[in-house]
Amino acid sequence: xxxxxxxxxxxxxxxxxxxxxxxxxxxxxxxxxxxxxxxxxxxxxxxxxxxxxxxxxxxxxxxxxxxxxxxxxxxxxxxxxxxxxxxxxxxxxxxxxxxxxxxxxxxxxxxxxxxxxxxxxxxxxxxxxxxxxxxxxxx
Amino acid sequence: xxxxxxxxxxxxxxxxxxxxxxxxxxxxxxxxxxxxxxxxxxxxxxxxxxxxxxxxxxxxxxxxxxxxxxxxxxxxxxxxxxxxxxxxxxxxxxxxxxxxxxxxxxxxxxxxxxxxxxxxxxxxxxxxxxxxxxxxxxxxxxxxxxxxxxxxxxxxxxxxxxxxxxxxxxxxxxxxxxxxxxxxxxxxxxxxxxxxxxxxxxxxxxxxxxxxxxxxxxxxxxxxxxxxxxxxxxxxxxxxxxxxxxxxxxxxxxxxxxxxxxxxxxxxxxxxxxxxxxxxxxxxxxxxxxxxxxxxxxxxxxxxxxxxxxxxxxxxxxxxxxxxxxxxxxxxxxxxxxxxxxxxxxxxxxxxxxxxxxxxxxxxxxxxxxxxxxxxxxxxxxxxxxxxxxxxxxxxxxxxxxxxxxxxxxxxxxxxxxxxxxxxxxxxxxxxxxxxxxxxxxxxxxxxxxxxxxxxxx
Numbered sequence: 001x002x003x004x005x006x007x008x009x010x011x012x013x014x015x016x017x018x019x020x021x022x023x024x025x026x027x028x029x030x031x032x033x034x035x036x037x038x039x040x041x042x043x044x045x046x047x048x049x050x051x052x053x054x055x056x057x058x059x060x061x062x063x064x065x066x067x068x069x070x071x072x073x074x075x076x077x078x079x080x081x082x083x084x085x086x087x088x089x090x091x092x093x094x095x096x097x098x099x100x101x102x103x104x105x106x107x108x109x110x111x112x113x114x115x116x117x118x119x120x121x122x123x124x125x126x127x128x129x130x131x132x133x134x135x136x137x138x139x
Numbered sequence: 140x141x142x143x144x145x146x147x148x149x150x151x152x153x154x155x156x157x158x159x160x161x162x163x164x165x166x167x168x169x170x171x172x173x174x175x176x177x178x179x180x181x182x183x184x185x186x187x188x189x190x191x192x193x194x195x196x197x198x199x200x201x202x203x204x205x206x207x208x209x210x211x212x213x214x215x216x217x218x219x220x221x222x223x224x225x226x227x228x229x230x231x232x233x234x235x236x237x238x239x240x241x242x243x244x245x246x247x248x249x250x251x252x253x254x255x256x257x258x259x260x261x262x263x264x265x266x267x268x269x270x271x272x273x274x275x276x277x278x279x280x281x282x283x284x285x286x287x288x289x290x291x292x293x294x295x296x297x298x299x300x301x302x303x304x305x306x307x308x309x310x311x312x313x314x315x316x317x318x319x320x321x322x323x324x325x326x327x328x329x330x331x332x333x334x335x336x337x338x339x340x341x342x343x344x345x346x347x348x349x350x351x352x353x354x355x356x357x358x359x360x361x362x363x364x365x366x367x368x369x370x371x372x373x374x375x376x377x378x379x380x381x382x383x384x385x386x387x388x389x390x391x392x393x394x395x396x397x398x399x400x401x402x403x404x405x406x407x408x409x410x411x412x413x414x415x416x417x418x419x420x421x422x423x424x425x426x427x428x429x430x431x432x433x434x435x436x437x438x439x440x441x442x443x444x445x446x447x448x449x450x451x452x453x454x455x456x457x458x459x460x461x462x463x464x465x466x467x468x469x470x471x472x473x474x475x476x477x478x479x480x481x482x483x484x485x486x487x488x489x490x491x492x493x494x495x496x497x498x499x500x501x502x503x504x505x506x507x508x509x510x511x512x513x514x515x516x517x518x519x520x521x522x523x524x525x526x527x528x529x530x531x532x533x534x535x536x537x538x539x540x541x542x543x544x545x546x547x548x549x550x551x552x553x554x555x556x557x558x559x560x561x562x563x564x565x566x567x568x569x570x571x572x573x574x575x576x577x578x579x580x581x582x583x584x585x586x587x588x589x590x591x592x593x594x595x596x597x
Contacts, residue, residue, distance in 0.1 A: 013309075015309055016392060017310070017314075017343065017344070017348075018344075018345060018346070018347055020388055020391065020392070021388050021392055024388065028388075028389060028392070032337070034393060034396055035348075035350045036351070036400035036403060036404075037351070037352045037357070037400075039381075039393070039396055039400050040357045040358065040404070043359045043360070043361055043381065044359065044360050044361075047360060047361055047366070051367065093385075095383075096380060099376040099377075099379055099380045100380070102372060102373075102376050103366075103373035103376040105372075106369045106370030106372040106373045106376075107367070107369045116368070117368075120368045120369070123367045124367050124369055127361075127366070128376075128380060131361070131377070132380055132381070133381075133385055133393050136390075136393060137387060137390045137393065
């Protein structure tokens with residue numbers, strides 16, 4: 001987590017400077033570890049994890065299992081509905097949903113290999129959802 | 140949680156210092172007009188923060204026989220031996236300190252070189268104060284004191300904040316300097332840049348602390364090309380997904396930061412010279428050197444980026460030496476020595492060695508007394524200022540005898556500072572272009588100290 005001190009990130013009175021949050025007179029301790037580097041690092045890290053799993057060995061110790069998602073992946077709407085249910089408790093906004101459906105449909109199905117297409121579509125739906133503020137901000 | 144009470148108190152305290160007749164917001168408007176005039180040339184400050192509280196006593200060591208004798212007796216088992224390595228780093232007699240001699244820690248060989256060349260100054264016993272404070276005043280608590288002395292996170296914030304208000308401060312004096320001088324830059328985002336992590340120091344009222352990684356700009360891979368065999372429509376959609384706006388304030392801010400990150404990375408990636416262009420090469424296995432390398436590359440791109448006045452932060456941890464002082468401190472100072480020396484070479488390579496000033500800061504100094512294997516939390520500390528514009532080869536302030544019971548010893552050899560952070564900071568602010576009139580906006584307590592500036596920089 002790269003906390004700058006042993007006292008961690010979360011100062012209860014933290015106001016992110018020069019933001020609409022500050023203008024509104026609110027505090028946002030959870031934004032104390034959000035910065036221009038962390039958002040890039042998160043996105044690039046998750047892209048790899050969704051594809052390759054995570055862990056210290058190769059192949060990675062913890063592998064994702066997309067069996068259930070792959071079964072729906074011929075239909076982008078069905079696939080995104082499921083991922084939305086699992087990762088955003090069904091609260092995905094219409095705008096986010098529309099962008100993810102568009103992206104999923106950019107992977108041809110069945111293409112040259114239907115199984116590979118289903119896997120890639122499942123990965124893409126999960127990666128996009130994990131990157132969305134719908135998932136990242138618990139409401 | 141609403142912060143209205145907190146804000147109210149903050150506004151009140153600011154007004155009481157800035158003068159009740161002149162609300163802070165009005166002052167800001169006045170100074171932004173005053174700062175609108177273009178300042179000539181390029182100038183930048185680099186704050187090098189030692190996290191953990193640097194043991195100043197073993198960093199800049201009394202060396203003449205009488206002074207070393209005091210030092211050695213006080214430090215006992217954690218004294219650095221007066222051997223050939225120390226002799227090689229000795230300053231010779233320093234007139235401003237009554238002809239006493241000092242020596243840089245044996246790891247700081249380059250600091251000695253820069254001292255000899257007249258571009259490195261030592262500032263003795265600097266630390267946070269609210270008003271000038273004597274030992275008796277501290278002991279009697281007869282003057283206001285910075286809050287929560289000797290506490291890491293509080294004193295980091297006190298050092299970095301525009302005035303000593305401790306943990307929870309969210310505006311730093313580097314950021315306030317940036318507020319006043321951001322108008323000098325084509326892109327205000329590149330005014331206050333940290334390669335050393337998030338800090339209070341570079342947060343202003345208006346300017347943001349832009350953070351850059353120690354390896355340089357990093358792009359979001361998902362916004363270009365293909366993702367898991369997708370068409371390019373996916374990467375276009377991905378960029379929209381992670382940027383854009385949201386009615387939810389926290390979601391929105393996350394997207395704003397992401398968008399700023401992408402835009403700034405693209406600007407920097409296009410403008411920055413490759414790390415391999417720096418001579419000498421960036422020292423390996425030295426994160427501080429990597430941070431300074433990125434800063435040097437950003438300075439190299441100053442014309443492309445339209446930057447005229449910049450404030451940077453780099454940092455290195457590992458200074459909380461309650462134990463293993465002699466070995467661990469030497470390791471950390473070796474990293475500092477190599478990183479800072481390389482940085483100065485890069486400044487010369489870029490022809491900006493007179494336009495960039497680097498200074499050190501830390502949570503606090505440490506006890507003179509040994510705890511057996513290290514030292515504990517203190518207050519005043521010695522610091523270094525390096526650059527072609529620095530009036531170097533001198534020790535500023537009063538380097539008190541390294542004995543217990545001295546005129547500035549408040550217990551265990553901890554020092555009540557002789558030079559306030561406000562005076563140290565104001566000296567950098569003035570050099571960068573903050574006017575005497577505007578200085579209280581950067582450092583409200585600067586009015587409490589006379590002289591306001593220390594003479595190591597014009």
